[in-house]
Amino acid sequence: MVDFTNGPAPAGFMSPQRFEAEIYDCEVEGTIPPDLNGAFIRVGGEWFYPPSRPDDSPFSTDGYISSFRIKDGVVDFRARWVQTPRFRNNLAARKQLYGVYRNPFTHDPSVRDLDRPYLATVANTSPLAFGGKLFALKEDAHPYEIDPNTLETLGPWDFNGQYKAQTFSAHPKIDPVSGDLICYGYEATGLCTDDLWIYTISPDGNVKSEVKVKVPYVSTLHDMVLTQKYFIFPVYGYVTSMERLRDGHLHWAFDRNAPTYWGFVPRDGDGSDVRWFRGPTSVVMHTTNAFDEGDKVIVDAPISDGNPFPFFPQLDGGPWDPVAARHTIRRLTFDMAATGDSYTEQIMDPTDIVDLVRIDDRFNSLPYRYVYSGMADPSQPFDRERAGNNRAVNTYFRYDMETGEWRKYFVGDVHSLQEVTFIPRRADAPEGDGYLIGTASNFADMRTELVIVDAQEMHELARVYLPFRNTPQVHARWYGSNELPFADTPLPPYTGRRQA
Amino acid sequence: MSNSTLILNRRQWLAGAGTLASGLPFRVLGTTDVETTAQLLPAQRSVHDGMAYVSFDGTGTPWQAPLDSNRTRDYVNSLSREEYLRRHWQI
Numbered sequence: 001m002v003d004f005t006n007g008p009a010p011a012g013f014m015s016p017q018r019f020e021a022e023i024y025d026c027e028v029e030g031t032i033p034p035d036l037n038g039a040f041i042r043v044g045g046e047w048f049y050p051p052s053r054p055d056d057s058p059f060s061t062d063g064y065i066s067s068f069r070i071k072d073g074v075v076d077f078r079a080r081w082v083q084t085p086r087f088r089n090n091l092a093a094r095k096q097l098y099g100v101y102r103n104p105f106t107h108d109p110s111v112r113d114l115d116r117p118y119l120a121t122v123a124n125t126s127p128l129a130f131g132g133k134l135f136a137l138k139e140d141a142h143p144y145e146i147d148p149n150t151l152e153t154l155g156p157w158d159f160n161g162q163y164k165a166q167t168f169s170a171h172p173k174i175d176p177v178s179g180d181l182i183c184y185g186y187e188a189t190g191l192c193t194d195d196l197w198i199y200t201i202s203p204d205g206n207v208k209s210e211v212k213v214k215v216p217y218v219s220t221l222h223d224m225v226l227t228q229k230y231f232i233f234p235v236y237g238y239v240t241s242m243e244r245l246r247d248g249h250l251h252w253a254f255d256r257n258a259p260t261y262w263g264f265v266p267r268d269g270d271g272s273d274v275r276w277f278r279g280p281t282s283v284v285m286h287t288t289n290a291f292d293e294g295d296k297v298i299v300d301a302p303i304s305d306g307n308p309f310p311f312f313p314q315l316d317g318g319p320w321d322p323v324a325a326r327h328t329i330r331r332l333t334f335d336m337a338a339t340g341d342s343y344t345e346q347i348m349d350p351t352d353i354v355d356l357v358r359i360d361d362r363f364n365s366l367p368y369r370y371v372y373s374g375m376a377d378p379s380q381p382f383d384r385e386r387a388g389n390n391r392a393v394n395t396y397f398r399y400d401m402e403t404g405e406w407r408k409y410f411v412g413d414v415h416s417l418q419e420v421t422f423i424p425r426r427a428d429a430p431e432g433d434g435y436l437i438g439t440a441s442n443f444a445d446m447r448t449e450l451v452i453v454d455a456q457e458m459h460e461l462a463r464v465y466l467p468f469r470n471t472p473q474v475h476a477r478w479y480g481s482n483e484l485p486f487a488d489t490p491l492p493p494y495t496g497r498r499q500a
Numbered sequence: 501m502s503n504s505t506l507i508l509n510r511r512q513w514l515a516g517a518g519t520l521a522s523g524l525p526f527r528v529l530g531t532t533d534v535e536t537t538a539q540l541l542p543a544q545r546s547v548h549d550g551m552a553y554v555s556f557d558g559t560g561t562p563w564q565a566p567l568d569s570n571r572t573r574d575y576v577n578s579l580s581r582e583e584y585l586r587r588h589w590q591i
Binding site: 008009010012013015023054057058172179253309310311318319320321322354387389393416418472 | 528541543544545546547549550551552553554555556557558559560564566
């Protein structure tokens with residue numbers, strides 16, 4: 001029997017829906033730019049069966065992938081579960097077999113496999129398109145390949161056996177100059193190991209290099225940045241150990257005394273030449289961009305001074321600190337010609353932003369200008385009677401790193417936005433000329449809406465209405481028809497009887 | 501565990517979910533010796549950046565369901581099933 005009564009969200013907008021969905025020809029208001037041909041692909045998760053313990057993290061929810069396929073101004077929607085071994089095992093047992101976040105010691109003995117923790121992945125974090133394939137990612141396992149048209153799960157992918165690490169980041173980077181995929185796995189050789197393995201993979205899917213690095217302490221290497229000279233990895237705050245896992249805790253706790261390290265690995269090096277810089281405690285869950293500037297390296301990221309996730313406990317047992325959890329746009333400068341291990345950190349603006357920042361990806365690893373993300377703009381109205389008291393990310397913004405100018409788009413007074421994505425208008429369009437796309441939760445009408453916004457003028461061009469609230473998103477990306485083999489005619493053939 | 505904690509069964513939730521929302525403390529079932537300060541406070545269903553979780557340290561923002569979706573609750577509850585069907589379904 002399925003019973004969510006004691007789950008974290010037994011009712012309301014956040015409660016699980018548990019179904020897969022297809023909508024042919026969605027309801028649209030406004031005009032979708034006719035040059036958009038591709039799909040906005042979201043990956044997130046929800047509980048198919050309730051968590052086994054109330055202190056588990058939302059990051060343990062079952063992976064779910066959805067697609068807004070856009071072509072010729074019309075939209076078709078599809079959503080499917082990612083069929084990981086964990087998901088299938090739970091279905092077979094008709095109950096939750098798995099314990100708390102990335103701790104196999106807490107799993108049911110029938111699925112407890114300490115040597116293969118990746119079998120318990122939920123693939124719920126991020127989509128990736130590379131080499132004509134679509135993947136659902138989570139940083140504790142290999143990528144799960146997904147059919148880009150049906151969203152059926154095709155299974156884990158190891159690049160024909162060339163990718164040796166046990167894990168694969170949810171935030172690999174594509175170098176816009178070479179077209180190569182830069183990806184990595186931390187805890188690469190097993191639970192709580194200090195191995196970071198970095199791979200460069202060519203567009204044809206062949207591994208060009210493998211670099212092995214030891215990290216200062218085992219932590220969430222959730223994201224990285226790239227320049228044309230370096231792979232760069234932040235190590236920060238969250239800690240784990242086999243002892244901690246044996247004691248039945250979640251994989252991560254936040255150590256407010258742990259320093260932040262930034263590791264620089266030359267892209268043509270072998271890992272023995274890694275250089276670590278050290279700074280004060282922070283969390284760099286996501287990054288913005290990085291680039292070389294003579295002997296200096298500039299790294300931009302939305303950084304908080306403390307734990308941004310209240311469901312990952314403090315190591316010292318103290319309460320979560322919501323003030324330290326706030327993110328601001330920051331610029332770090334590393335002097336590679338100097339001999340010390342310090343760096344400078346500048347807060348570009350004190351505004352509290354959502355740390356799911358994006359750029360025009362054509363400028364990844366290169367000098368750039370614009371940052372996009374969401375924020376809770378207190379100057380805009382929020383109808384708490386109709387929408388409840390959830391913190392509302394009511395605004396997408398563009399921040400100019402050169403001038404400090406803000407441009408904003410307000411979505412509505414009963415809405416909260418998920419991560420934004422930038423789409424260039426054309427392949428050769430200047431930086432910032434294009435569209436913003438993302439989904440919003442409409443709390444009052446209990447549905448999900450897709451918004452498409454002019455990225456320069458910041459006004460809405462079109463809104464797509466789903467007649468239901470879709471599964472929460474972690475990350476989403478836009479992939480054009482030149483990146484994935486989308487079907488031209490998604491209308492399925494009719495094979496049934498007809499009246500003569 | 502606080503005396504104010506409740507165990508709600510599914511039927512009770514469905515009957516009162518809108519107004520009870522997620523702010524009420526509830527008893528944590530099957531909890532092992534998890535992190536720390538939690539045991540001193542009632543667990544509370546909370547929401548953070550669109551993600552539902554259970555707060556154990558009193559810092560969580562309780563989710564409150566929109567009133568709009570429950571606006572007709574009292575009216576509907578005041579009617580007998582027969583009267584509801586007669587008025588709204590012409591049965």
